[in-house]
């Protein structure tokens with residue numbers, strides 16, 4: 689009998705896991721804000737965190753860079769592995785992670801300094817001293833944040849003189865300047881007009897070539913437009929997560945379906 693040639697299955701490329709969150713619980717005093725959250729966040733993807741107000745989205749994001757560890761009233765249990773390194777049980781603090789993990793907040797918050805100084809700040813505190821090196825980093829970061837052409841002729845003007853959308857792209861440039869691996873974005877467009885929002889969304893899609901991006905958003909259309917994966921939180925629990933297209937069209941859970949179809953929230 690002739691042997692049947694064995695054809696191995698084509699290996700499917702698995703995305704690398706950057707954050708492996710295991711059974712994470714968080715309490716603000718008596719408020720149990722995160723309940724048994726287990727979730728993996730993958731490299732060079734955009735993951736959207738969605739859910740109604742108060743469900744724990746920002747708390748989850750702030751735990752990924754250990755910001756919540758700085759609040760004395762907070763108790764944490766479970767663990768988070770960042771590229772295999774234990775964050776919670778190792779007692780690591782936010783300063784160790786801040787070079788790798790940049791964060792941008794809802795309201796643009798540039799320092800009251802020049803555009804140049806805002807971007808040079810991070811590299812400077814991480815030891816970059818040479819002017820030529822700082823100048824190169826500032827230019828590269830502003831280019832990567834799609835802001836260079838708008839500000840290249842006024843780098844020493846006050847950052848607070850920029851429009852809201854420009855200020856938010858400056859905050860993204862400031863986060864990029866330390867060459868992080870991960871960007872945490874907490875509702876980065878909720879204070880912006882539609883045009884500035886579109887620019888930031890285009891920017892996020894370009895940045896995912898180089899960075900792992902986790903974005904909290906109230907805007908479900910935004911999650912659909914820009915994210916690869918979505919995680920839906922409800923009352924501190926992770927109800928469901930997975931590919932964005934699937935979560936929005938054929939969710940596994942009734943609560944997800946009700947939320948994404950606008951029946952509550």
Ligand SMILES: Nc1ncnc2c1ncn2[C@@H]1O[C@H](COP(=O)(O)OP(=O)(O)OP(=O)(O)O)[C@@H](O)[C@H]1O
Nearest residue numbers: 716719721739740741742743744745746747748906
């Ligand atoms: N500093 C704090 N001290 C006490 N409780 C807090 C604190 N921050 C958040 N909480 C509580 O923890 C829960 C989760 O809050 P969180 O801000 O993470 O939710 P969210 O989903 O990001 O909400 P929103 O969409 O309104 O920003 C809420 O019950 C909130 O009241």
